[in-house]
Amino acid sequence: xxxxxxxxxxxxxxxxxxxxxxxxxxxxxxxxxxxxxxxxxxxxxxxxxxxxxxxxxxxxxxxxxxxxxxxxxxxxxxxxxxxxxxxxxxxxxxxxxxxxxxxxxxxxxxxxxxxxxxxxxx
Numbered sequence: 001x002x003x004x005x006x007x008x009x010x011x012x013x014x015x016x017x018x019x020x021x022x023x024x025x026x027x028x029x030x031x032x033x034x035x036x037x038x039x040x041x042x043x044x045x046x047x048x049x050x051x052x053x054x055x056x057x058x059x060x061x062x063x064x065x066x067x068x069x070x071x072x073x074x075x076x077x078x079x080x081x082x083x084x085x086x087x088x089x090x091x092x093x094x095x096x097x098x099x100x101x102x103x104x105x106x107x108x109x110x111x112x113x114x115x116x117x118x119x120x121x122x
Contacts, residue, residue, distance in 0.1 A: 011117055011118045012081060012115055012116065012117045012118075013064055013065075013067045013068050013115070013116045013117075014064065014067070014113065014114070014115050014116075015060055015061075015063040015064035015067060015113075015114050015116075016111065016112070016113045016114075017056065017059075017060045017063075017111070017112045018088065018111045019088050019089070019109045019111070020056060020088070020109055020110050020111070020112065021107070021109055022052065022053060022056070022108075022109070022110060023108040023110065024085045024086065024087045024108070024110040026051075026052065026053055027053045027056075027057070027085045027110060027112065028085060029051075030046075030049065030051055030053050030054060030057060031057070031083050031084070031085055031112075033045070034046065034057070034080060034083065035080060035082075035083045036079065036080060036081075037079065037080060038075075038076070038078070038079055039061070039065065039075045039078040039079065039080065039116065040075045040076060042061060042080060043058065043061065043062075043075075046058040046061070056112070057112065057114075060112055060114050061080075061114055061116075064114050064115075064116045065078070065116065068116070072118060077118055077119045077120070078116050078117070078118065078119070079116070079117055079118075079119055080114060080115070080116060080117075081115045081116060081117035082113075082114075082115040083112075083113070083114045083115070084112075084113055085110050085111065085112045085113075086110065086111045086112075086113075087108065087109075087110055087111075088108070088109035088110050088111050089109055090106040090107060090108045090109065091106070091107040091109070092104055092105070092106060092107075093105040093106075093107060
């Protein structure tokens with residue numbers, strides 16, 4: 001019973017998406033544009049963006065919203081407190097060249113973390 005009372009006062013909610021097959025350099029410009037903004041504005045911005053990372057970020061933000069209890073889920077009172085991308089593991093592929101040489105292709109992945117906070121608890 002004591003743990004349930006502690007969970008009611010949580011003001012930040014987190015979601016993580018790992019091993020996305022996209023370089024962190026391609027995600028960072030979009031993250032800079034939406035970091036610190038209201039959730040309603042972010043969802044409307046991402047739904048019209050034409051970048052490849054926008055549906056991935058939209059899915060992650062909706063996942064973070066789903067972790068919020070229904071009594072606190074008013075989108076007008078939610079902000080993105082922190083949003084960052086880290087470089088994940090890179091897959092190495094071989095690209096054969098002439099005269100028996102080999103070049104390596106590094107297919108990069110990334111990990112994205114979003115932290116959503118309530119406006120009155122910033």
